[in-house]
Amino acid sequence: MxxxxxxxxxxxxxxxxxxxxxxxxxxxxxxxxxxxALLGPTGSGKSRFLYDIESLADCxxxxxxxxxxxxxxxxxxxxxxxxxxxxxQLTQNMNFVxxxxxxxxxxxxxxxxxxxxxxxxxxxxxxxxxxLAGENFERETQLTQLSGGQSRALMIADAAxxxxxxxxxxxEIENAGVDKIRAxxxxxxxxxxxxxATHDPVLALSADRRLVIENGAVRDIMHRSEAEExxxxxxxxxxxxxxxxxxxxxxxxxxx
Amino acid sequence: xxxxxxAGPPSCGKTSILTKACSDLLAKGISCAVVxxxxxxxxxxxxxxxxxxxxxxxxxxxxxxxxxxxxxLEEAFSWAEGTNAECCIIETAGLCNRCSPHMRGVxxxxxxxxxxxxxxxxxxxxxxxxxxxxxxxxxxxxSQAEREVYRHxxxxxxxxxxxxxxxxxxGQGCRDLATxxxxxxxxxxxxxxxxRFAMPAAVCSYCLSETRIGNRYQKGNVKKAxxxxxDAR
Numbered sequence: 001m002x003x004x005x006x007x008x009x010x011x012x013x014x015x016x017x018x019x020x021x022x023x024x025x026x027x028x029x030x031x032x033x034x035x036x037a038l039l040g041p042t043g044s045g046k047s048r049f050l051y052d053i054e055s056l057a058d059c060x061x062x063x064x065x066x067x068x069x070x071x072x073x074x075x076x077x078x079x080x081x082x083x084x085x086x087x088x089q090l091t092q093n094m095n096f097v098x099x100x101x102x103x104x105x106x107x108x109x110x111x112x113x114x115x116x117x118x119x120x121x122x123x124x125x126x127x128x129x130x131x132l133a134g135e136n137f138e139r140e141t142q143l144t145q146l147s148g149g150q151s152r153a154l155m156i157a158d159a160a161x162x163x164x165x166x167x168x169x170x171x172e173i174e175n176a177g178v179d180k181i182r183a184x185x186x187x188x189x190x191x192x193x194x195x196x197a198t199h200d201p202v203l204a205l206s207a208d209r210r211l212v213i214e215n216g217a218v219r220d221i222m223h224r225s226e227a228e229e230x231x232x233x234x235x236x237x238x239x240x241x242x243x244x245x246x247x248x249x250x251x252x253x254x255x256x
Numbered sequence: 257x258x259x260x261x262x263a264g265p266p267s268c269g270k271t272s273i274l275t276k277a278c279s280d281l282l283a284k285g286i287s288c289a290v291v292x293x294x295x296x297x298x299x300x301x302x303x304x305x306x307x308x309x310x311x312x313x314x315x316x317x318x319x320x321x322x323x324x325x326x327x328x329l330e331e332a333f334s335w336a337e338g339t340n341a342e343c344c345i346i347e348t349a350g351l352c353n354r355c356s357p358h359m360r361g362v363x364x365x366x367x368x369x370x371x372x373x374x375x376x377x378x379x380x381x382x383x384x385x386x387x388x389x390x391x392x393x394x395x396x397x398x399s400q401a402e403r404e405v406y407r408h409x410x411x412x413x414x415x416x417x418x419x420x421x422x423x424x425x426x427g428q429g430c431r432d433l434a435t436x437x438x439x440x441x442x443x444x445x446x447x448x449x450x451x452r453f454a455m456p457a458a459v460c461s462y463c464l465s466e467t468r469i470g471n472r473y474q475k476g477n478v479k480k481a482x483x484x485x486x487d488a489r
Contacts, residue, residue, distance in 0.1 A: 052426055061431065080418075088400045097371050097398055098405075109401045112408030151399070158401045 008032065008166040009070050011193060017064035018217035019045070024065070026218055028211065030193040032166065035184060037204045038197045040213030046197050048216055050169055052086040063216060079201065088165035091173050096143035102126065102154065103139035108145050109162055121162065128186060132178045150215075153178045160190035167193045181206070182194035183234075202239060205232040257336060258343040258440040260445045261357045263383040264367030267348045269393035270425025271300045273367065273433060274347060278309045280434035281343065288437070289341035291332040293348040293357075295321050300347070318465075320489040321348070322355040324421040333446045337427040343437055353465050356382035356453040363440040364418075364452070370406055382453040384410070386418050389436060391429075 010031050015024035030036065038046050045063075052065045056079050056080065059066050066073070074082060098105060104126045110118035130136045133153035137146060146154065159168050168187065184206055187194045187236055198204050212220040225233070250256055264270050270359060271292075278288045290311040292300045297315065325348055336344035336374035348357050358364030366387035368376060371394050377384060383480035384390060390410050395403050402420060410419050422429035443449075460466075460476035 047426065047428075054428075055432060062273075090400055091396050095397060096402060098374050098402060100374070105405070109405050112405050155399045155401060160455070163400055163404065195303070 001171055008193065011043070011053065011167065012068040012134070013049075014066040014068065016052075016057075016059075016063040018215045019062075020215060022217070024063075024217040026221055027231065028218060028221065030167070032191045032193055032196075033188055034209075035188060035194045035207045037207035037210045038195055038213060039199075039204060039210055043096075045216035046213050049211075049213060049218070050087065050197075053167060056082060056086070061219075071132070077128045083110075086165055087167045088163040089157050089251060090152075090159055090168070090170045093115050096146065096151060097134065098143055100143055101140050102137060102143055104147070104163070106142055106154075106158060113162060113164060115162070125157045125161050129154040130162065130181050132156060132186070134179060153183075157186065160186045160192070165192070166175050167195065169195045169197070171197045202232065202235050205235070257333075257443060258363075259443040259446070260343070260363045260365060260436070260437055261332070261359065261473045262347045262367060263351055263357050263387075264349070265353075265369075265372070265380070265430065266296040268351055268367050268372075269424040270347050270349065270367045270428060270431075271303055272409045273391065273393065273422050273430055274345060274483065275303055275307045275309065276424065276427045276430035277437055278304070278345070278431040280305050280431055281438060283354045284434070284438070286343060286438050287339070287341045287412050288343040288345060289292050289336040289339040289347045291336060291344065292299065293321065293325050293328075293332075293346065298349075300367060310341065320456075320458050320463075322351055322357070323458065325351070326455060329446050333443075333448060343438065343440060351383055351411045352456075353379055353381045353383070354456050356386050356451070358388075359446070359449045359451045360385070360452055361441060361449065362443060362446075363388055363436075365389045366389060367391045367393060368410075370398045374406065374409060375408070377413045380413075385418060388416045390414060390419045391422045391433065393422055393424055396423055398424070441444070 013028045015027050018067055038049065048063055050171060052061050052063055053067055055061065056067045056074055057063065057065045058073065058079070103122055103126060105123040107118045110121045115121045124138060129150070129206055133150045135147065135150060136148050168190070178202055181202070196203060196207060197198055204210055210222040211218050212222065245255060257288065260467065262270055262274060274290060281288050288309060290304050290309055292298055292311060292313040293316065294300070294313060295316050298313045301311045314328065315318060333345060361479070362388045366384045368380060368390070369382065370392055392403070392406065392410070407419055410440035420429055420432065422433060457477050460478050461473055466473050
């Protein structure tokens with residue numbers, strides 16, 4: 001309970017039932033360093049799925065799913081201790097309310113995690129965040145002055161490098177003005193189980209696999225086909241074209 | 257009857273999470289009743305009533321809300337027993353930060369939100385320090401890092417409590433709260449029970465409706481501060 005680092009080799013979600021009580025088709029095993037995209041319209045049951053993980057469901061949530069850690073059911077004591085600490089979440093509507101400088105804040109976070117060298121770790125987090133944001137901010141910049149993209153970038157970097165939770169859940173990383181492909185790389189390197197709820201085609205296709213959620217249950221587990229691989233390359237090329245044009249416009253250059 | 261005290265600053269989400277947790281208990285066939293202590297006004301009993309949870313709200317009005325709470329506990333307990341509830345929850349927002357409603361042997365819960373600023377856990381005092389369970393709401397509005405730093409600050413103030421993030425709007429975590437409520441210690445009577453923390457003293461002329469400012473109007477248990485000195489804090 002005291003900021004100890006949790007390591008996990010696998011997390012299994014044993015199938016339950018959908019909102020109509022029909023059996024869910026697939027058990028799902030998550031491993032560290034793997035990115036899973038969660039797809040499905042609002043209300044399809046994405047949050048339910050994540051809540052099951054977070055609360056270490058044991059046939060006691062509406063979905064009747066069961067969660068195993070490293071292949072076994074956690075005993076009641078460790079279950080209670082881990083509940084609500086397994087999953088680090090980055091939500092969309094995230095602000096800073098603390099009146100602190102960026103560097104001081106990350107240092108404080110590192111200290112709360114009893115990291116050996118908080119200053120050095122904070123520098124790493126800031127450098128990674130600056131890479132993702134594209135607009136640099138300073139160590140002394142107040143948290144509350146960061147732009148949306150900068151705060152998102154800082155949070156992704158912090159979650160990847162400093163958060164103690166072995167599972168990281170990110171909601172719609174794409175609307176943030178961060179370099180999402182770089183963000184994915186950073187997250188894979190963090191050796192966490194990463195789950196991304198997204199509507200972004202590039203992100204969804206970049207993930208190792210896609211879970212399609214419907215009526216409260218996982219309907220399909222999809223892996224990238226060769227055709228999709230090619231489509232992804234095409235989309236990435238389009239995106240890079242698009243951002244080139246955007247950056248030219250920003251700098252006031254002619255597009256003729 | 258199982259008894260739980262729930263304390264926390266106004267508008268931090270106590271009623272939201274309790275409504276959801278109690279609804280969950282009702283769905284499991286565990287009856288509960290809520291007593292709401294408040295200061296000036298409250299509509300919370302309507303909220304509970306709409307959810308089908310027996311509740312009653314009482315206002316301290318012109319009295320110190322903490323003393324009002326302590327002097328009405330027996331009656332609150334009797335009322336809840338009269339509803340045949342298996343679990344009675346006493347929700348109080350009428351506490352100043354110097355106070356704690358928690359009793360020895362009764363499950364004590366403190367609710368605070370993530371928007372109160374990083375120093376909040378220090379300022380809230382005994383209602384947080386002496387709680388068995390600290391629930392943190394509104395976490396969806398801040399970053400993961402901020403939640404973790406905040407949690408660390410709570411831990412510094414209270415070494416023993418279980419700390420949980422909970423969301424009164426989405427209901428995330430409320431089911432776990434319901435489980436905790438359903439396991440609260442079974443209490444026969446609150447008579448002879450002891451508060452975990454003494455109430456602040458209050459016997460001066462202002463307790464008796466004095467409104468004028470000035471030394472000559474101050475009678476009774478009056479404490480004079482030293483300003484500009486080291487012991488002013």
